[in-house]
Amino acid sequence: MKPxxxxxxxxxxxxSSALAFAGDxxxxxxxxxxxxASSLEQQGYAPISEISFDDGRWEVEAYKNGQKRELRVDPQxxxxxxxxxxx
Numbered sequence: 269m270k271p272x273x274x275x276x277x278x279x280x281x282x283x284s285s286a287l288a289f290a291g292d293x294x295x296x297x298x299x300x301x302x303x304x305a306s307s308l309e310q311q312g313y314a315p316i317s318e319i320s321f322d323d324g325r326w327e328v329e330a331y332k333n334g335q336k337r338e339l340r341v342d343p344q345x346x347x348x349x350x351x352x353x354x355x
Contacts, residue, residue: 304343
């Protein structure tokens with residue numbers, strides 16, 4: 269497998285693994301987790317280490333500017349509802 273293709277597939281596999289342990293099921297009108305992850309990466313949150321769905325929101329653990337962050341994201345809009353340090 270070409271390195272670039274492997275690098276593109278690896279985050280999707282990692283997200284799929286993290287989602288396997290998610291607590292709740294996202295509503296039918298939610299953005300796909302891949303779209304949420306892509307949007308967060310475009311905003312500088314990378315790498316993303318975990319995404320799960322709980323209490324009606326995407327819960328995301330990611331890094332930004334070298335700091336580990338815990339995000340809560342609206343499932344319908346993809347808007348970040350909270351962003352705090354994750355210790």
